Amino acid sequence: MAMVAVVGVLGNSPASAEAEATIELGMVPMSQVSTLADEVGRKVSPAVRQPGQKPTRVPKSAEELDEIRRPGTQFAPVSSRIANRPPVPGSAAFSPVDDPITRAECQKFYENTEPPPDQWHKNRFNLCYGAILQARKIDQNGAVLAAIQAKAVFMISMNKNARSAVVSVELFDWFNVGGLFPTSQKITFGTGCWDPEVGGPECTPDTVSFDDTIANWQNRGIRQKVVEFSGTSAMRPDDPAPNEKRSFYQFVPYFYVQTGRGTETDFVRWPEQNLRCDVARTVVNDKYVRGSDCVFHKDVGILKLDASRPDMAESVNFIRDAFDNIGSTKPGTAGSYVPGKFGTPTSLSRLYYDQALRAANRDHSIETCIANYGRNYTVRPDGKTNDCDEYPFAGTHEGSHLAQFAFPRSFAVRPLLNLHNQMVGSELSTYLAQDHVVEGDRFQVHVYN
Template sequence: MPNRRRVACALVTLVTVFTAVPATAHAAPDRSVGVFREVPAGVPLSKSLDLRKLPAAMPQAQRALVSGLDQNVPTPVTFDECHKDIRAGYWTKNRFAGCTITDMAYQRYACPEAGCAVTGTVWARVISTSNLLPAQRKLEVATRMVGWSLSGVVTDAMQFGISMSCSPRYTTGSAHCDTPSAQVVKSIADWRAQSDETHVFTMEGTDVPVATDSPAVQAEQRTWYVGERHLVAEDTGDRTTLVTGAHSASLRCDVARLLNPAYAAGSDCTFGFQPLYILDNSATSGFPASAALVRAALVNFPSTYPGTSQGHLAPGNPGYQGGSAGRSYPITRLFYDTAAQATHRATAELACTQHWGPGYATRPDGQVNACAVYPFDTTYDGATLPAPGVDRGPSYAVQPVLDSDYQALLASIGQFVVNNHILDGDGYWVYPYA
């Protein structure tokens, strides 16, 4: 965005999350100038920090992270649990909740030249949460500004706040937001008196259906929106400030829950985030044998059957213990094509029969085994025979386990994809938490 001249209580905006571009300002030599910046993670806050010389924030790798054991049953993110993720720049708790923490800094200089003295400073911690409300097409954006520190010519009458917008990602359909933009701007004194502010956007309308989607997917009316947030600061007098950008997030809304509550739950909108199904010890107490098979497939794939005789990896691994070791790609939910699910089941049972014999389902204690498989039948990545002449790629793992054990795993997975509003064609990870 180009520089714009500001007069009489103009507002200047600042990027809140992803990038920090060197700020520049211009004014007459006899006028002071304000510079408003985000401080990149790792830069210590000090009164001697010169925002005109602040280095740009380093780009961070986007990696799937374990962000809390409630991911299997997603809950809203709160101010108190929000934290900085130095690798991504923001924290995504689940498909409905994310947050940012910004160390805001404002400095006023005696003149625009590099050698001019700082005449006033403002520091604050800004926490912003985004929660998609359950069973609705609503986005709740809440902001907390705390920890104010002022020095020099700046007083607590100066105003700071947040500017928000909501818009359709595509303009060919009827998608829109009830409020295209909103902002909350208050004096520092008012923020100290009431540190929290909340605004709710409603997403409405639909995108044009994608012609290549199946009729079932088209009926879900998947529609995309974009939300943006800027910090804003009051800037009085004849001054200019470079606007640096915005934090932007894409989200998708649909009517899948209304069509079939057993297929999708939670909010009617989700962020573009692939969640993790977490195999922690407490969650897998009802299906230890099936969980052991999944862990083995993700952590020690050569130890499984058919294992490396057919492929060389199991998909769905975000990287063991938060690192990159074993990382593959997400598995993808398969819901509508029941014939493909049946093919995956038949392929898995054939593998169990070939390796453990036709009696693998019979147990000495009179109970019944099932042929457990990973990836699951209800994914596009389920057990599949290799195509002749095709290079070996992903494979699958099977193991006879007690039928009740395997059914408990399937029920847990089924509830996870429903709770997280993972639709047919959406990806998710399986985290082999020890």
């Protein structure tokens, strides 16, 4: 996060010091106690420096572009994602795209998180940035003549069944030290939006900008604009699903002010944010993925499963055992583990198109059930029927067929009530579709209760 930036003006005459004053801009975390009131009337560093520059699209190396495209590299802070939406029965049927982020949620997160992350994903369709924006009027001798600050929140919410997003910004909770800072001063918010590969498609518009005086920022509340993601990124040989026409875009948000030295401006910025759009919902079907046609693909998704639900408790508790007591499952090899537990640095990746590998995962799991529980594992004392349940799921690249060769990464099986196994399978399918988890996207499993 950009910190305080001082723009100095050289000179020696006290009479001309205020006349030669400049405006400088900076950002500090919302969780930090402000010392702004103590700075007015005091001298700060008079060192001259170049003001911050407007972000522009710059060429990236092949390695940088590969990293931008790679899904599932950002794990959510455990407390933030659990507190954000407590899991409830039937939660997999809830569509996160219908739950846009709010200013109050973003503010609460950033006021109570230390150190603050560059951005907070409420889910794979909604994110925000939060900070305290500060402006200082500094004379040529380095003394702070006036200062003002406001809490700043920038939010992006993807639109349902569309290739667009609502971009929002709000400045609020203003504090003008002694009322000395001129509220006629203009502050501009902007964000560039483009394909990270120079020459690729741009967004429409390619720059969102809100320019206004402090007085108007104080009175007008939230500002919003719709951005459409048009065009298609260049196809790559390693694309896991060329039919989905995956395209990549970046937002680069910033604020700036006129410093008072001619046309000079001073910028502070938030880190860039990557997203991906595709046509999978329409080219494949909406049982594969839905929600929005664009998603924050770097964010690792979360499937939430309630171990107390009477219609799937056996299956969910089996997954919990696989995570925490793998020896109670089969093959249960000592020293092995299964990936994808929420709160760990491991995840699962969706397997959709390779039906042969999906079948091989299922076949190997059944073979393991037979080898460890006998061919009659389907028979239950209560007269009902067992399935051979497995984790990781057959529809993931981490399934049992390849896991048998990947020690210490492994897999787990257990015979359990078929209806419970099928209910978890239904929850999984619904979750993957609602969270727009395409082939190769990564997710974790959170077992609770």
